[in-house]
Amino acid sequence: MIELSLANGFAVICVGTLTYIISMVFYNLYLHPLSKFPGPKLWAAFQFPYLQAMLAGRVSFQIKELHDLHGPIVRISPNELSIIDPEAWKEIYMNKEFIRPPQFRERPPGVEAHSFISAGVVDHARFRKAIAPAFSEKAVRLQEPIITQYIDLMIKKLREKVEGKTDLVVIDVVQWINFTTFDIISDLGWGESFHCLEKQDYHPWMTVILQFKALLIGMSINYYPLLKTLVSYITPASALAGLKLVLDTSEQNVKARLARKTNRPDMMSYILSHNESSPTARMTEDEMIANSMAVIVAGSETLTAALAGTINALLTHTKERETLVQEIRSSFKNEEDITAQSIKPLPYLTAVLQEGMRLYPPLPDNMHRSVPTGGAIIAGHHLPEGVAVGMPCYSTFRSQTNFSQPDEFLPGRWLPEHQEEFPKDKKEAYNPFSLGVHGCLGQQLAWAELRVILARLVWNFDIAIPEGKKPLVWESQKIFWAWQKDGVDVQLSLAAR
Numbered sequence: 001m002i003e004l005s006l007a008n009g010f011a012v013i014c015v016g017t018l019t020y021i022i023s024m025v026f027y028n029l030y031l032h033p034l035s036k037f038p039g040p041k042l043w044a045a046f047q048f049p050y051l052q053a054m055l056a057g058r059v060s061f062q063i064k065e066l067h068d069l070h071g072p073i074v075r076i077s078p079n080e081l082s083i084i085d086p087e088a089w090k091e092i093y094m095n096k097e098f099i100r101p102p103q104f105r106e107r108p109p110g111v112e113a114h115s116f117i118s119a120g121v122v123d124h125a126r127f128r129k130a131i132a133p134a135f136s137e138k139a140v141r142l143q144e145p146i147i148t149q150y151i152d153l154m155i156k157k158l159r160e161k162v163e164g165k166t167d168l169v170v171i172d173v174v175q176w177i178n179f180t181t182f183d184i185i186s187d188l189g190w191g192e193s194f195h196c197l198e199k200q201d202y203h204p205w206m207t208v209i210l211q212f213k214a215l216l217i218g219m220s221i222n223y224y225p226l227l228k229t230l231v232s233y234i235t236p237a238s239a240l241a242g243l244k245l246v247l248d249t250s251e252q253n254v255k256a257r258l259a260r261k262t263n264r265p266d267m268m269s270y271i272l273s274h275n276e277s278s279p280t281a282r283m284t285e286d287e288m289i290a291n292s293m294a295v296i297v298a299g300s301e302t303l304t305a306a307l308a309g310t311i312n313a314l315l316t317h318t319k320e321r322e323t324l325v326q327e328i329r330s331s332f333k334n335e336e337d338i339t340a341q342s343i344k345p346l347p348y349l350t351a352v353l354q355e356g357m358r359l360y361p362p363l364p365d366n367m368h369r370s371v372p373t374g375g376a377i378i379a380g381h382h383l384p385e386g387v388a389v390g391m392p393c394y395s396t397f398r399s400q401t402n403f404s405q406p407d408e409f410l411p412g413r414w415l416p417e418h419q420e421e422f423p424k425d426k427k428e429a430y431n432p433f434s435l436g437v438h439g440c441l442g443q444q445l446a447w448a449e450l451r452v453i454l455a456r457l458v459w460n461f462d463i464a465i466p467e468g469k470k471p472l473v474w475e476s477q478k479i480f481w482a483w484q485k486d487g488v489d490v491q492l493s494l495a496a497r
């Protein structure tokens with residue numbers, strides 16, 4: 001009798017679940033407000049194909065294939081569209097009401113304070129007001145001695161590796177740039193660097209925080225509330241040890257910096273001065289910790305990807321490399337003359353970096369946003385509130401509809417004298433820093449570092465693919481929010497003058 005009712009109960013659950021799944025699939029495919037948009041049926045019916053592609057590190061590439069097949073708007077999950085129409089940049093990202101969908105703005109377990117990533121409209125605006133002055137053009141000019149100190153150290157250490165050596169010297173440029181960008185941003189953020197260049201090693205904080213795949217697994221689970229509850233119950237404390245280290249280190253660094261009474265032009269000085277002048281909009285200590293972590297990750301990994309991707313392209317593009325070398329080495333008398341200001345007007349250097357970030361955008365994936373209350377018109381379509389939209393830099397910058405010869409490394413496209421050779425180029429499609437209220441806060445700093453690091457490397461060294469090694473195909477690497485960066489080996493020798 002009991003067995004029978006258990007069996008009945010099980011059957012009811014199975015039938016109920018099946019009915020729910022069938023109705024959900026039917027609704028998603030035929031009744032959902034996004035059902036008229038093209039895309040693979042499986043992706044439209046279920047969330048898991050998108051998440052599966054994301055966790056396999058291939059979602060940016062798959063979405064590019066979908067855009068090639070279906071056009072500028074593709075449905076990539078039941079509730080989300082991917083858009084590569086340049087018009088959508090302004091429509092989505094210039095509207096401050098478009099914030100990240102809830103699944104993409106979770107705080108780490110145990111963190112109450114919000115950061116740029118997790119905040120709602122009001123807190124986000126307060127954070128921007130407190131931190132934006134720390135990365136303005138004026139601030140970056142004041143910060144230049146701090147930045148230069150680390151670039152000097154990088155060059156010194158690399159020269160020590162090469163000078164007087166008869167053997168060929170090969171370095172992993174990803175590592176060296178990572179050491180430099182992390183040292184710079186940790187000093188500018190916390191007033192204390194990670195000392196990676198001195199130790200020629202990663203700081204434990206970095207090794208934990210760079211596990212973006214783990215972050216994406218956490219985000220994926222957010223789509224399944226039951227699973228999320230279960231995971232939070234069964235996750236042992238030991239699994240969160242890395243996260244604890246990150247949070248503790250961040251807290252200690254913020255507290256140590258606050259205890260040091262100094263007016264050096266780092267981020268904390270600007271936040272403290274904001275707190276003094278706008279006490280009602282002040283940033284709390286916990287918010288400083290959460291936001292400084294976001295700034296340090298955003299201000300290091302992106303730069304490393306942009307520079308390593310560009311250098312990797314230069315290794316296989318001799319003509320472009322030689323043009324760059326010629327521009328850098330003929331524009332200055334001494335290395336000390338290379339500064340963020342003096343180097344700004346060099347057109348080819350900027351064009352090379354722009355082209356590097358077009359082919360290998362540091363944030364290649366869709367930048368997800370929720371359509372706000374009342375809905376919105378995006379790329380000519382009225383979309384209801386609550387659906388998600390996003391532009392993927394990788395697909396947008398590589399699309400035939402937006403760029404001529406989109407897969408070729410051709411820095412000339414960014415120079416006015418070569419415009420007519422690239423008739424299909426829509427420069428308004430290109431926003432590697434995004435734009436608007438959620439656009440990159442560190443653009444001035446980014447351009448200063450990108451230009452000076454690349455120029456000083458080119459000034460000091462000749463670079464080549466190591467003998468006997470095949471060049472890295474950048475796109476063979478996986479993407480977990482950022483490029484996985486397996487390493488770019490470069491043969492280094494002192495610049496032949």
Ligand code: HEM
Nearest residue numbers: 116298299302303306362367432433434438440441442446
């Ligand atoms: C080549 C270098 C860089 C690129 C390509 C880049 C790109 C971007 C992009 C595309 C976004 C928007 C992300 C989104 O909406 O999901 C962003 C946001 C952000 N970036 Fe950058 N970034 C770079 C360097 C930096 C640097 C050096 C800093 C250091 C201050 C920085 C700080 C930030 C912050 C704090 C945000 C969040 C802004 C907000 O949500 O209001 N970035 N960046």
